[in-house]
Amino acid sequence: MRIILITLLLSLSMTTSTLSWASPNVYINGTQKDLQVIQIDGKSFVPLRVITESLGSKVEWKETDIYITPDLKRPSIKGEAKYTNMINKSLDLLSIRNPVGYILICKYVSRINVDNKPIPKQESDYYAYTLFDTVTVNTNLLEDKEKNIPEFLAAILVHEGVHAAQNGFQFTLLSNKEDIEKEAYVYALNSLWLLNAPKWSVDEVLHGLGSTID
Numbered sequence: 001m002r003i004i005l006i007t008l009l010l011s012l013s014m015t016t017s018t019l020s021w022a023s024p025n026v027y028i029n030g031t032q033k034d035l036q037v038i039q040i041d042g043k044s045f046v047p048l049r050v051i052t053e054s055l056g057s058k059v060e061w062k063e064t065d066i067y068i069t070p071d072l073k074r075p076s077i078k079g080e081a082k083y084t085n086m087i088n089k090s091l092d093l094l095s096i097r098n099p100v101g102y103i104l105i106c107k108y109v110s111r112i113n114v115d116n117k118p119i120p121k122q123e124s125d126y127y128a129y130t131l132f133d134t135v136t137v138n139t140n141l142l143e144d145k146e147k148n149i150p151e152f153l154a155a156i157l158v159h160e161g162v163h164a165a166q167n168g169f170q171f172t173l174l175s176n177k178e179d180i181e182k183e184a185y186v187y188a189l190n191s192l193w194l195l196n197a198p199k200w201s202v203d204e205v206l207h208g209l210g211s212t213i214d
């Protein structure tokens with residue numbers, strides 16, 4: 001009987017949560033926020049909306065569920081549905097696996113063209129090119145059965161996102177064309193690694209990077 005009682009007390013004490021009030025200062029990106037922190041069993045709880053919105057995302061209640069999504073506007077994508085779907089698929093991938101690349105594109109690219117307009121002659125070998133804040137993706141790539149995988153397309157979009165940022169806000173202090181190109185390739189390469197892309201695509205980008213050096 002005694003053993004049973006001790007066991008019961010032990011199990012009761014193990015299931016009881018300890019709630020305490022703590023008062024640490026909370027800083028979001030260096031700005032102090034007036035927030036009440038609650039601690040339950042050693043875990044700290046803070047108001048979700050304040051934190052999320054301060055970090056540029058939004059919180060939505062949909063019926064009984066909470067959705068947290070980055071409050072970023074994707075570029076408008078112009079072209080046939082099959083092409084725009086491919087672009088969106090690559091952007092979906094980036095939003096999960098390479099948020100920095102995704103934010104770069106959403107912030108600096110306002111339009112992605114995937115129409116069948118002829119590519120200017122000097123750009124025809126390129127997978128994509130950027131003019132100001134508009135990226136045009138060569139539909140030859142999207143029609144290429146071997147090369148058109150979302151991971152590779154995502155890296156190309158990141159490369160062009162870097163160019164759009166360079167164009168718009170002098171994102172780079174680099175002045176010569178080679179270094180500007182190198183910077184975009186490095187971001188593209190990083191994207192391939194984060195997306196666990198196949199070796200051929202890494203080789204392809206490394207080749208592009210190599211051609212900017214020699």
Ligand SMILES: [Zn+2]
Binds near residue numbers: 159163181184
């Ligand atoms: Zn480039």
